[in-house]
Amino acid sequence: MALDFTPVLLMAGFVFVAVLPLILIPAIFAPRRPTPIKLAPFECGQPPSGTARVHLLMQYYPYLLLYVVLDVISIFLFAWAVSFSLLPAQASLPLVAGFILVLLPPLGYTLLMARRRELW
Amino acid sequence: MVDPAFLLVSGLVVATSILAIESRQLVYGAVNLALMFLAVAGMFILLDAPFIAMFQIFVNVGAVAILVLFTVMLVSTERWARVPRGREFWAALGTSGLTVLALVSIVARTGLADVPPPPAAPTVGPEIGVVMLGNYGVALVLLGILLAASVIGAVALAKVEKG
C-alpha cells in the first residue's frame, strides 16, 4: 500500500488511552464541592464585569492573513527545495526568486499596516 | 470487497462535514471543519500522496481552520444558532439521494469499480518539485502573484477607513 502511517496513529491512540486513567481517577476520587465563587470566572479577586477587550489585538489581524498565504508558499518552497538537485539550476532559480520577490511587497505592506494602530 | 481503511476515512469525511454544517453551536461547526480537513488528509494518504496530505494538514488545519475558528469565536454573540428546518431540507435530501443513486449505478453498470488502480509509488517532494518547476513554472509565479494580491486586498479591506 502507500506509506504506512500506522505507527503515528498507534502512538496517538496509545497516548489517548494512557491519558484516560489520569482523567478518570479524579473523576472518581476527587471531591466535588462547587460553590458560586469557585464557578465564577477568575479575575484576580474582583467581581467579573464587562466584555473582553479583544479589540486591542485586532491590529495584528493582518499577520493572520499573511500567515495563511505564507503557509501555502512555504510548502511550495519545500517541494522546490527537495527537488533542487534534480533540476537545472539556471531554470529553477529565477522562477523561485521571482516567486519569493513577488511576496515581499505584501509582507512589507502587512508589517506597515500592523504598525499603524490607528487604522484598527 | 472494499478497503476497510477507505471506508473508515470516507465515513469520517462525510460524518464530520455533516456535523460541521448542521451543528447548532458555531464553534462545534468550526472544530468539525478542522476534523474534516484531517479526514481528507487521511484520504490523501490512502491515495499515495503523503506530501499532499501534509500540505493539507499544514495549510488547511493549521491556517484556514484556525482562521475560521478565530472568526467564529469573536463574531458569534450568541452561541446557539437555530436555523428552522423547512421544506428545503427534504428536497435537498431527496436530490442528493438521487444523485448518489445515479453515480452508484453508473459505476456498477460500466464496471468502473473493477478497473485496478495503477501501481503507484508514493508521490513525495522530489517528483512533485520536478514537475511543478519544470512544466508549471510560470503557473507557480502567477500563483505567487495571485496570493500576493489576495493578501494585500484582504488587509486593505479589513482595515477601518479613516474619517
Added chain:
Amino acid sequence: MAVTDIWQMIKRLAELSFWLLVPITLFGIPAYYALERPIIQPYVLPFLTRLMSELMDPASLTFKVILYPGFTFVVIYAAFLVLIERKLAAKVQLRVGPQYAGRYEGVLQSFADMFKALSKEVIVPAGADRLIFLSAPIISMVVAGTLLAVVPPSPQSLIFDSPVSLLLFFSVISFSPLVILLAAWSSNNKFTLVGGLRALHQLVSYEIPMVVSTLGLALLVGSLSLVDVVRVQERLGLPFLLLQPLAALTFYITMVAELERIPFDIPEADSEIVAGWVTEYSGVNHLLLYGGAPVIKLYAFSGLFTTLFLGGWLGPPPIPPDLWFHLKTFLVILSVQALRAIYPRYRIDQLLRIGWGTLLMLALINLALTILLMGAIQVV
C-alpha cells in the same frame, strides 16, 4: 481530610462498583454459559500473550510505542525534566528549589505533584463549554505524543520515518494554536480569551520562520526524511550547525517561541493575566496542559533540533548512538531551560515584530546563502 470527604468517596466507590459489577454478572454469567465462551479463549488470551511477548522485544512496534522511545520513557524523562528545570532556575536565582520530596534533593517532586494533582477537585467554570473544556487537555497530550513518533533517536529505535517526516512534524505542530484557542474560549473567561489570542498570534508568527529556516536544510539534503538528514551529516562529516548557523539560530529561537517559554511566554504571562489561557483549569487538567504537554513538546523539539543541526545519533563508538542522541538533546533542553531563569519577557508587539521581521529575514538570508553554498561545493 474531613470525615464527610471519606464518606463521600466510599459512597461514590460503592455506586461505581454497583453499576459496574451488577450488570456484568447479570448479563455476563448467562452469556458465558450460553455462548460457549466466545471471547476469552480465541481472542483475549492470544492477544494478551502476544502483547507480553511484543513488549519484551525491543524491535517490535509495541515496545517502541509504549516503552522506548515512546510514551513511558518520555513521561518519566519529562517528570525529571520538570524537576531539573525548577532546580536549575533555583540555583541561578541563588535558591534551592524543591528539596523535601524524596530523600535526596527532592528528586521525587514531580511524582508528588502528579499524585497531588490527581486528588484535586476538577472545577468546570459556569457557562463553560464542558465538552471542549474537558477534552482540550487530552487533545493537547495526544498532539504532543504524536510528535514523539516522528523524532528518531537512532536508526534501530525509531518509531516512524518517511520521505515527509519533517513536514509531518510541522503539520502536527500547527495543531497547537487550534487546541489553545479552543481551551481559551471554552473557559468562558475574557482574560483567558485574551491569553488564547495572544498565544494564537505568537505561535502563528513564529511558525513561518521555523519552516523557512529548515528550507536550507531541505536544499542540502534533498529529502524531508529525518534519517536522511542525519545520514547526509554523517557523509559530510559536519553537523549542519556549522553549515547553516543562521538556520540553527532561527530554529532555536522559534523553537523557544513555539513552546511558549520565557522570553516568549506572553500568553501565560503570570504577572499580568494570572495564567493566561490555562487559568480556569485545575487539578489534572492543569497538570496536563501546563506541565505535561509542554515538556513533552520540549523534548520533541529538542530532539528535532538535535537531529537537524547537531547530527542526531552520530558520535564516536564507545557510546551507543541512542545515548549520543539523548546527551545532545539533554544539552539543548538544558539551554532552553536556562533561558527561563535569565531573560525577561517580551511584549506582544515586540514579539510579533521579531517573528515577522527579524527572524523571517534571517531565514530568507539563510536560504540565499545556502543556494550560494550549494553552487560553491556542488553538494548532491
